[in-house]
Amino acid sequence: MRYISTRGQAPALTFGEAMMTGLARDGGLYVPETVPQMSKAEIAALAGLSYEDIAYRVMRPYIGDTFTDDEFRGLIAKAYAGFGHAARAPLVQLGPNHFLLELFHGPTLAFKDFAMQLIGQLMQAALAKTGERITIVGATSGDTGSAAIEAFKGLSNVDVFILFPHGRVSEVQRRQMTTPAEANVHALAIDGSFDDAQARLKDMFNDFAFRDRVRLAGVNSINWARVLAQVVYYFSSAVSLGAPHRTVSFTVPTGNFGDIFAGYIARQMGLPIDRLVVATNQNDILHRALSGGEYRTDGVKPSISPSMDIQVSSNFERALFDAYGRDGAAIAQLMDELKTGGFSISQGALQTLREIFSSGRCSEDETLATITRLRDQTGEVLCPHSAVGVKVAEGHLGATPMITLATAHPAKFPDAVERATGLRPALPARMADLFDRSERVSRVPNDLEALKALVLERTGH
Numbered sequence: 001m002r003y004i005s006t007r008g009q010a011p012a013l014t015f016g017e018a019m020m021t022g023l024a025r026d027g028g029l030y031v032p033e034t035v036p037q038m039s040k041a042e043i044a045a046l047a048g049l050s051y052e053d054i055a056y057r058v059m060r061p062y063i064g065d066t067f068t069d070d071e072f073r074g075l076i077a078k079a080y081a082g083f084g085h086a087a088r089a090p091l092v093q094l095g096p097n098h099f100l101l102e103l104f105h106g107p108t109l110a111f112k113d114f115a116m117q118l119i120g121q122l123m124q125a126a127l128a129k130t131g132e133r134i135t136i137v138g139a140t141s142g143d144t145g146s147a148a149i150e151a152f153k154g155l156s157n158v159d160v161f162i163l164f165p166h167g168r169v170s171e172v173q174r175r176q177m178t179t180p181a182e183a184n185v186h187a188l189a190i191d192g193s194f195d196d197a198q199a200r201l202k203d204m205f206n207d208f209a210f211r212d213r214v215r216l217a218g219v220n221s222i223n224w225a226r227v228l229a230q231v232v233y234y235f236s237s238a239v240s241l242g243a244p245h246r247t248v249s250f251t252v253p254t255g256n257f258g259d260i261f262a263g264y265i266a267r268q269m270g271l272p273i274d275r276l277v278v279a280t281n282q283n284d285i286l287h288r289a290l291s292g293g294e295y296r297t298d299g300v301k302p303s304i305s306p307s308m309d310i311q312v313s314s315n316f317e318r319a320l321f322d323a324y325g326r327d328g329a330a331i332a333q334l335m336d337e338l339k340t341g342g343f344s345i346s347q348g349a350l351q352t353l354r355e356i357f358s359s360g361r362c363s364e365d366e367t368l369a370t371i372t373r374l375r376d377q378t379g380e381v382l383c384p385h386s387a388v389g390v391k392v393a394e395g396h397l398g399a400t401p402m403i404t405l406a407t408a409h410p411a412k413f414p415d416a417v418e419r420a421t422g423l424r425p426a427l428p429a430r431m432a433d434l435f436d437r438s439e440r441v442s443r444v445p446n447d448l449e450a451l452k453a454l455v456l457e458r459t460g461h
């Protein structure tokens, strides 16, 4: 199994190399050269297995010889041992043909834990073999950062720097990033949006001298291993509703397009998925792109679902790569145009995307109303991101069962939930003292040179 870049100019890598590399050296994202297939019989055989066993069978073909079978099984077991639900990703029924996939039972209460806990294990195992020391820099709109810190804090061979937009994450999210006391954790509040943080992160990767000097690694969904780990719950949930004998659809609250791209990969592998519905908040670039064919940024608008306040959706590049017939030069050209505001998707590529993806947008008022209504009708308390998903899914219900991804726990966004329901959801007991812990954070400018200097100084490179 080899991985190739979406821009066609970087060397093909093994799974282990792609995981440790993050962004390709031509600025592209790694994708599998060919997507492994699962037959109907292999998918049917997943029924009744534990989440860990499904994870092993779905991911094993992608790993090559980076880990032995036993090592890989052991790392998966460790990754999910700390989850607060035996099923890991339980399904709850919301209506006759509508199901909610709860992805918030991990240590930091968001779907990011599914991939980050696993990457933490895989990277540690890989580093133990090479004896290397790495510097992880991540950009976050709130959840990736806390999940990454949880997965890497205290490790002696990893420094982890997390850039989050100052004042634009919830207080719970901020405290999850700023209260860990471990010296290898560096929470950085950047003056700007998530898009600025992600752009500076990519700038660091594109500065090869810096990248090599600090041995830069990435744990955002630009890293293929992140996407791969998220493919698993598409299989586990679809199989529990009768796949491969029954086709399902998914609605995914979307920002950086990583989670829904994992669903696309599950579909490419053979899982019978009818529609993948992109659900956006008022930062609706993906909805506009899929409905009108124009991918144009118009500035991030802060919302009550802050983790989705994104305009430059990194992983859309991976979907475009396939839609443009895997033409790396065409993708490089589009990404150049994006630097000056956006691009038009060709008619052929748009048609290809629309064969799989649908989309919808949910306003701020609709988000709050959905939280209120769902609590009243079903007892389920949604976080605002999951509410965006549910509202958009409701516009796409039909004969095929719809699974909406619940991407975070409502207690991460207590202000929005209180506005909608009058109730402040409680944090789990293990986090009950989160507001009593002292915070450690550095305010940083949206400036590449200043950020590089800070990383060099803190890591002693």
Ligand SMILES: Cc1ncc(COP(=O)(O)O)c(C=O)c1O
Pocket: 110, 111, 142, 143, 144, 221, 253, 254, 255, 256, 257, 258, 259, 260, 307, 308, 385, 386, 407, 408
């Ligand atoms: C709670 C929550 N929901 C949805 C999303 C969007 O996911 P993606 O960026 O993979 O599209 C994010 C951020 O990634 C998130 O933190």
Ligand SMILES: N[C@@H](CCOP(=O)(O)O)C(=O)O
Pocket: 139, 140, 141, 142, 143, 144, 145, 219, 220, 221, 222, 255, 256, 258, 307, 308, 314
């Ligand atoms: N919503 C994310 C943004 C980063 O996305 P990623 O999946 O690329 O890491 C967050 O919460 O940080």
